[in-house]
Amino acid sequence: MSRSLRLSEHRGLRYALLAVGWLSVLLGVIGIFLPVLPTTPFLLLAAACFARSSERFYHWLIEHPKLGPWVRDYLDGNGIPLKGKVYSIGLMWTSISISCYLVQRPWAWIFMLTSATLVTVYILKQKTLPRR
Incomplete structure:
Protein backbone atom coordinates (compact mmCIF):
# COMPACT_ATOMS: atom_id res chain seq x y z
CA MET A 1 0.00 0.00 0.00
CA GLY A 79 -16.16 2.66 1.45
CA ILE A 80 -17.29 4.19 4.71
CA PRO A 81 -19.12 2.19 7.40
CA LEU A 82 -22.86 2.91 7.51
CA LYS A 83 -22.52 3.93 11.16
CA GLY A 84 -19.87 6.48 10.17
CA LYS A 85 -22.12 7.92 7.47
CA VAL A 86 -25.11 8.18 9.79
CA TYR A 87 -23.13 9.79 12.62
CA SER A 88 -21.31 12.18 10.29
CA ILE A 89 -24.45 13.41 8.58
CA GLY A 90 -26.48 13.51 11.79
CA LEU A 91 -23.90 15.44 13.79
CA MET A 92 -23.20 17.79 10.92
CA TRP A 93 -26.88 18.70 10.50
CA THR A 94 -27.31 19.05 14.26
CA SER A 95 -24.39 21.46 14.49
CA ILE A 96 -25.52 23.36 11.37
CA SER A 97 -29.03 23.69 12.82
CA ILE A 98 -27.69 25.04 16.11
CA SER A 99 -25.38 27.41 14.23
CA CYS A 100 -28.26 28.69 12.08
CA TYR A 101 -30.29 29.30 15.24
CA LEU A 102 -27.43 31.16 16.93
CA VAL A 103 -26.29 33.15 13.89
CA GLN A 104 -29.16 35.32 12.76
CA ARG A 105 -27.71 36.22 9.35
CA PRO A 106 -29.49 34.96 6.20
CA TRP A 107 -26.26 35.02 4.15
CA ALA A 108 -24.63 32.77 6.78
CA TRP A 109 -27.62 30.41 6.68
CA ILE A 110 -27.26 30.10 2.91
CA PHE A 111 -23.54 29.36 3.22
CA MET A 112 -23.96 26.82 6.05
CA LEU A 113 -26.94 25.04 4.51
CA THR A 114 -25.30 24.87 1.08
CA SER A 115 -22.09 23.50 2.60
CA ALA A 116 -23.97 20.92 4.67
CA THR A 117 -26.00 19.84 1.65
CA LEU A 118 -22.90 19.39 -0.52
CA VAL A 119 -21.07 17.43 2.19
CA THR A 120 -24.14 15.25 2.73
CA VAL A 121 -24.33 14.48 -0.99
CA TYR A 122 -20.61 13.66 -1.03
CA ILE A 123 -20.90 11.29 1.95
CA LEU A 124 -23.98 9.57 0.53
CA LYS A 125 -22.25 9.05 -2.83
CA GLN A 126 -19.37 7.21 -1.15
CA LYS A 127 -19.52 3.45 -1.19
CA THR A 128 -20.88 1.94 2.04
CA LEU A 129 -18.48 -0.52 3.62
CA PRO A 130 -20.17 -3.91 3.96
CA ARG A 131 -20.44 -5.31 7.48
CA ARG A 132 -17.75 -7.81 8.43
Whole structure:
Protein backbone atom coordinates (compact mmCIF):
# COMPACT_ATOMS: atom_id res chain seq x y z
CA MET A 1 0.00 0.00 0.00
CA SER A 2 2.32 2.70 -1.25
CA ARG A 3 0.83 6.15 -1.59
CA SER A 4 2.68 9.21 -2.77
CA LEU A 5 2.48 12.04 -0.27
CA ARG A 6 2.71 15.74 -1.06
CA LEU A 7 4.21 17.36 1.99
CA SER A 8 3.66 21.08 2.33
CA GLU A 9 6.73 23.24 1.85
CA HIS A 10 5.52 25.84 4.37
CA ARG A 11 6.81 25.06 7.84
CA GLY A 12 4.01 26.93 9.65
CA LEU A 13 1.35 25.12 7.63
CA ARG A 14 2.97 21.76 8.39
CA TYR A 15 2.83 22.51 12.14
CA ALA A 16 -0.79 23.60 11.90
CA LEU A 17 -1.67 20.44 9.96
CA LEU A 18 0.15 18.32 12.54
CA ALA A 19 -1.85 19.96 15.33
CA VAL A 20 -5.16 19.43 13.52
CA GLY A 21 -4.10 15.88 12.66
CA TRP A 22 -3.34 14.93 16.27
CA LEU A 23 -6.51 16.62 17.52
CA SER A 24 -8.43 14.58 14.94
CA VAL A 25 -6.73 11.36 16.07
CA LEU A 26 -7.67 12.18 19.66
CA LEU A 27 -11.30 12.88 18.73
CA GLY A 28 -11.40 9.75 16.57
CA VAL A 29 -10.15 7.58 19.44
CA ILE A 30 -12.69 9.15 21.80
CA GLY A 31 -15.33 8.41 19.14
CA ILE A 32 -14.55 4.70 19.36
CA PHE A 33 -15.83 4.73 22.94
CA LEU A 34 -18.36 7.56 22.77
CA PRO A 35 -21.22 6.70 20.40
CA VAL A 36 -22.12 10.35 19.79
CA LEU A 37 -18.73 11.16 18.25
CA PRO A 38 -17.96 9.73 14.78
CA THR A 39 -14.60 7.98 14.45
CA THR A 40 -14.12 7.61 10.70
CA PRO A 41 -14.35 11.28 9.64
CA PHE A 42 -11.86 12.36 12.32
CA LEU A 43 -9.36 9.65 11.36
CA LEU A 44 -9.75 10.51 7.67
CA LEU A 45 -9.10 14.17 8.50
CA ALA A 46 -6.03 13.13 10.49
CA ALA A 47 -4.75 11.07 7.55
CA ALA A 48 -5.28 14.01 5.18
CA CYS A 49 -3.45 16.37 7.56
CA PHE A 50 -0.57 13.94 8.08
CA ALA A 51 -0.31 13.31 4.33
CA ARG A 52 0.57 17.00 3.92
CA SER A 53 2.67 17.40 7.07
CA SER A 54 4.44 14.20 8.16
CA GLU A 55 5.16 11.03 6.24
CA ARG A 56 6.10 9.30 9.50
CA PHE A 57 2.79 10.07 11.24
CA TYR A 58 0.79 9.29 8.10
CA HIS A 59 2.31 5.81 7.87
CA TRP A 60 1.92 5.34 11.63
CA LEU A 61 -1.81 6.04 11.32
CA ILE A 62 -2.60 3.92 8.28
CA GLU A 63 -0.48 1.01 9.55
CA HIS A 64 -1.80 1.19 13.14
CA PRO A 65 -3.39 -2.16 14.07
CA LYS A 66 -6.54 -0.59 15.57
CA LEU A 67 -6.89 2.78 13.81
CA GLY A 68 -5.48 1.84 10.42
CA PRO A 69 -8.44 -0.20 9.16
CA TRP A 70 -10.80 2.79 9.62
CA VAL A 71 -8.62 4.81 7.24
CA ARG A 72 -7.40 2.10 4.86
CA ASP A 73 -10.90 0.94 3.96
CA TYR A 74 -11.74 4.41 2.67
CA LEU A 75 -8.37 5.03 1.01
CA ASP A 76 -8.52 1.65 -0.73
CA GLY A 77 -11.96 2.48 -2.12
CA ASN A 78 -13.84 -0.01 0.05
CA GLY A 79 -16.16 2.66 1.45
CA ILE A 80 -17.29 4.19 4.71
CA PRO A 81 -19.12 2.19 7.40
CA LEU A 82 -22.86 2.91 7.51
CA LYS A 83 -22.52 3.93 11.16
CA GLY A 84 -19.87 6.48 10.17
CA LYS A 85 -22.12 7.92 7.47
CA VAL A 86 -25.11 8.18 9.79
CA TYR A 87 -23.13 9.79 12.62
CA SER A 88 -21.31 12.18 10.29
CA ILE A 89 -24.45 13.41 8.58
CA GLY A 90 -26.48 13.51 11.79
CA LEU A 91 -23.90 15.44 13.79
CA MET A 92 -23.20 17.79 10.92
CA TRP A 93 -26.88 18.70 10.50
CA THR A 94 -27.31 19.05 14.26
CA SER A 95 -24.39 21.46 14.49
CA ILE A 96 -25.52 23.36 11.37
CA SER A 97 -29.03 23.69 12.82
CA ILE A 98 -27.69 25.04 16.11
CA SER A 99 -25.38 27.41 14.23
CA CYS A 100 -28.26 28.69 12.08
CA TYR A 101 -30.29 29.30 15.24
CA LEU A 102 -27.43 31.16 16.93
CA VAL A 103 -26.29 33.15 13.89
CA GLN A 104 -29.16 35.32 12.76
CA ARG A 105 -27.71 36.22 9.35
CA PRO A 106 -29.49 34.96 6.20
CA TRP A 107 -26.26 35.02 4.15
CA ALA A 108 -24.63 32.77 6.78
CA TRP A 109 -27.62 30.41 6.68
CA ILE A 110 -27.26 30.10 2.91
CA PHE A 111 -23.54 29.36 3.22
CA MET A 112 -23.96 26.82 6.05
CA LEU A 113 -26.94 25.04 4.51
CA THR A 114 -25.30 24.87 1.08
CA SER A 115 -22.09 23.50 2.60
CA ALA A 116 -23.97 20.92 4.67
CA THR A 117 -26.00 19.84 1.65
CA LEU A 118 -22.90 19.39 -0.52
CA VAL A 119 -21.07 17.43 2.19
CA THR A 120 -24.14 15.25 2.73
CA VAL A 121 -24.33 14.48 -0.99
CA TYR A 122 -20.61 13.66 -1.03
CA ILE A 123 -20.90 11.29 1.95
CA LEU A 124 -23.98 9.57 0.53
CA LYS A 125 -22.25 9.05 -2.83
CA GLN A 126 -19.37 7.21 -1.15
CA LYS A 127 -19.52 3.45 -1.19
CA THR A 128 -20.88 1.94 2.04
CA LEU A 129 -18.48 -0.52 3.62
CA PRO A 130 -20.17 -3.91 3.96
CA ARG A 131 -20.44 -5.31 7.48
CA ARG A 132 -17.75 -7.81 8.43
